Amino acid sequence: MxxxxxxxxxxxxxxxxxxxxxxxDDIPQEEVDKVLEDAGVAKEVEEKEEAVEEVKEEEKVEERESISKDEESTEKEEVVEKKEEVEEKDDLVQEEEKEEPQPEVIEDTESKDSDSSPKPAEKEIDEEEAHKIIEDANKSEPFIADDESEEKEDIPTSTQLVEEAKKHYAKEEEERKARKEEQKAHFAENIVDEVVAEETKVVEEAVVEEKKEEPDVIVSEDSESSTEPEEKKGFFSKLFSRKKKEEVAEEKEDVISEEKEKPIVEEEKSVEKEVVEEKEPVTEEKIKEPVTEPKEEVQEEKGFFSKIKQSLTTKTxxxxxxxxxxxxxxxxxxxxxxxxxxxxxxxxxxxxxxxxxxxxxxxxxxxxxxxxxxxxxxxTHDPINLLEKANDKKPLIIAVFGINGAGKTTTIAKLTNYFKQHGKSVVLAACDTFRAAAIQQLEEHANKLDVKMIKHDYGSDAAAVAFDAVKHAEKEQLDVVLIDTAGRLHSNTNLMAELEKLIRVTNPDLKLFVGESITGNDCVEQARKFNELVEMDGAILTKADVDEKGGAPLSISYVIKKPILFLGVGQNYEDLEVFDRDVMLTRLGF
Ligand SMILES: Nc1nc2c(ncn2[C@@H]2O[C@H](COP(=O)(O)OP(=O)(O)OP(=O)(O)O)[C@@H](O)[C@H]2O)c(=O)[nH]1
Ligand SMILES: [Mg+2]
Structure with missing residues (x-):
């Protein structure tokens, strides 16, 4: 059932x-604001949000500064590397020079400033050595022979030779320095390009990542929200979104600081003190600053907002x-x-x-x-207890109404049994004079149940039969008169008029609508119509034993606003169950 x-x-x-x-949905912003305002934290939230925005701005500025510092440090590193290269080349040149049978190297003192490689000790060139150099030069440059006569005539002094040699090496040294400067400039240019390109790439990647992550944080928004995501984002979505941005910023910082730290470590190992000193402020101050301080702020914000989040249920x-x-x-x-x-x-x-x-x-x-x-x-309605009513009024007159085949006659028989079981005397009124077999059908039940039945001929006035039954009950001091009526549709005007007459004549104490629960909404509709015509006092629902659905009792009870007295739960006399609201709710799973 x-x-x-x-x-x-x-x-x-x-x-x-x-x-x-x-x-x-997430709770609308206004609602959350209101809750927060009530809790006295709205202002605090606003201030915190502003503080986070400020920190983000600072982070961005510091990030850019860090990148430019990084650029500088990388440039320096490259310069130092280049320096090393040049030094190596110098060493090679010097070695080559040594291998070539050259005179003792005369080093220009100026080169010390820029060249850190070990330099040969400066020596005074004596006359003998100077002659040797000139001789070697003459040997390797035969074209001088053209002026041999002149040279022989005007042989240079040792001082002149020494001066000449000094000039030669000074010139060479200058050329070498110029080459170095040129290479330095070239490397610096390359490094700047690379660093700028790298910085652009990092920033672009971060922006793309932010864009990707932003839509994910808009949870269960209305379709309108897709067109106005910023305005429609819920309170916690906004917080979540900001958290993502903060994470992106942190990631960017990490990437930058990693890239910065690498070259610095190498520099510390290989570069001269002078260069390292220049870079130290970059590593110690500029890089660590943006990474540590904002992180503390972010953690503070997360803790604050998560506390609020826990105090509210998040969805509506x-x-x-x-x-x-x-x-x-x-x-x-x-x-x-x-x-x-x-x-x-x-x-x-x-x-x-x-x-x-x-x-x-x-x-x-x-x-x-x-x-x-x-x-x-x-x-829930005012309960009707038939036995109590029967005690209060004698005879208790009950009439049943409903459509054809609803189970009126069977229900009358069941009620007879019920009253008899409870010691009440009953008389039946065979008021269905419309259907030929109806009187006989009720009579059979009366005989089986051993109760008196009042009947007239087929087609006689139903109201007259009912009147006789009541008179019989009054005369015999019977407790209950049960009036069986012909089935009818509310649209059958003749039968409905007959019904009105019967009620007017007998004035039943209880007018009960009998309906088949299995017919569902048809049954409900009939109940409504009958109730409109003749106000019902309650209902009995038959065939509940074969009703798997169970909605009819709810519907009829709600439509006629009257209680259900019984459920017919089978074809036997005892298959009548007093309707119990709580049992019904349990059957419906509540
Ligand atoms: N399973 C089951 N069958 C029932 C129940 N009540 C009535 N019936 C059956 O329904 C059929 C019709 O019952 P009736 O009592 O003749 O219905 P009625 O409303 O008097 O019909 P009319 O007199 O033609 O208007 C019969 O076969 C009954 O046995 C019930 O609670 N459960
Ligand atoms: Mg009948």
């Missing part, structure tokens, strides 16, 4: 609660999303004979609890709680 609705409701609610959680659901999500649950309810009115009621109650409010941790439990509350409300 009602198993289908129970099962389907269960799965639909599971799906509903899961989807509600999935589709939930808006009305449009709720309606979308409710649609599936609505279908399940409709399929299970829950009327449109009841579905609307359930929807409104759920909406009130879920839309625009922070989603509870256990969403399914919350939905169950709301549903149970709604259904309990629907099924």
């Amino acid at each position: 009602f198993g289908k609705l129970k099962e389907k409701l269960k799965s639909a609610l599971n799906v509903f609660s899961t989807k509600t959680e999935e589709e939930a 659901i808006n009305e449009d999303k709720f309606n979308d999500l409710f649609w599936e649950l609505e279908l399940v309810l409709l399929e299970n004979n829950v009327s449109v009115e009841v579905i609307e009621k359930i929807k409104e109650d759920l909406k009130e609890e879920l839309v625009g409010k922070p989603l509870p941790r256990d969403i399914l439990a919350k939905i169950n709680e709301v549903l149970k509350r709604t259904l309990t409300e629907i099924l």
Whole structure:
């Protein structure tokens, strides 16, 4: 009984609660601001946000400075390397010069400033050596022979020779220095280009990375938000986004500092003290500054915001999303004979609890709680206890109404059995004079149950039969008069007029609508129409034993706003169950 609705409701609610959680938005900025303002932290948050922005700006400036320092240091390193190269070349040249049978090297004192390689000791050139140099030169340069006669006539003095040799080596030294300077400049140019290119690449990569990461932090936004991501981002999304930016900045700094530290370590090993001293401020001060201080700030910010985050539930659901999500649950309810009115009621109650409010941790439990509350409300009416009523009034007159085949006659027989079981005397009124076999059918039940039945002929006035039955009950001091009526549709005006007459004549204490629970919304619709015409006091739902859906009791109870007294749960007399709201809710899974 009602198993289908129970099962389907269960799965639909599971799906509903899961989807509600999935589709939930971040709390709108205004709402969070309000909560924060209430908590007295809104201003603090604003200040912290501004502080973070400032730190970011400083980081960027420092980053650029660091890069230019790096550029400088790298340039210096290259220069030092080049220097080493040049020195090596010098050494080679000197060695070559030594190998060539040259005179003792006469070093220009100026070269000491720029050339750090070990230099041969400066010697005084004596006359003998000077002659030897000239002789060697003459040997290797035969063209001098043309002027041999002149030279022989004017042989240079030793002082002249020495001066000449000095000039020669000084010139050579100058040329070498010029070459070195040129090479230095060339290397510096290359280094600048490389560093600039590297810096551009790092910055570009960081920007691309930021762009990639930004869309990921916009969680579950409305479709509008895609066009205005900045404005629509939720509070925590914004924080998360900033955290990403901070991480990117940190990564950039790490990359830069790594690149800077490498050459510096090498420099420290190989470069002369003079050069190292120039670079030290770059390593100790300029690089460490931007890396350490902002990190402390960032950690502080994370701690602060995470505390706020923990104090709030982060998700809400808006009305449009709720309606979308409710649609599936609505279908399940409709399929299970829950009327449109009841579905609307359930929807409104759920909406009130879920839309625009922070989603509870256990969403399914919350939905169950709301549903149970709604259904309990629907099924709660002033109870009608037939036995108590029978005690209070004698005879208690009960008339049943409903469409054809709903189970009126069978229910009359079951009620007879019920009253008899509880010691009440009963008389039956065979008021279905419209259908030929109806009187006979009721008579059989009366005989089996051993109760008196009042009948007239087929086609006679139903109201007159009912009147006779009441008179009989009054005369015989019977407790209860049960009036069986012909089945009819609300659209059958003649039969409905007959019904009105019967009620007017007998004035029943209880007018009960009998409906088949398995016909679902048809049954509900009939109940509504009967109730409009003749106000019902309650309902009995038959065939509940074969009703797997279970929505009808909810629907009829809600439509006629009256209690359900019994459920027919079989074809035997005892298959009449007193309706119990809590049992019904348990059967529906609540
Ligand atoms: N399974 C089951 N069958 C029932 C129940 N109540 C009635 N029936 C069956 O439903 C059929 C119709 O019952 P009736 O009592 O004749 O219905 P009615 O409303 O009197 O029909 P009309 O007099 O033609 O309007 C019968 O076969 C009954 O046995 C019930 O609670 N469960
Ligand atoms: Mg009948």
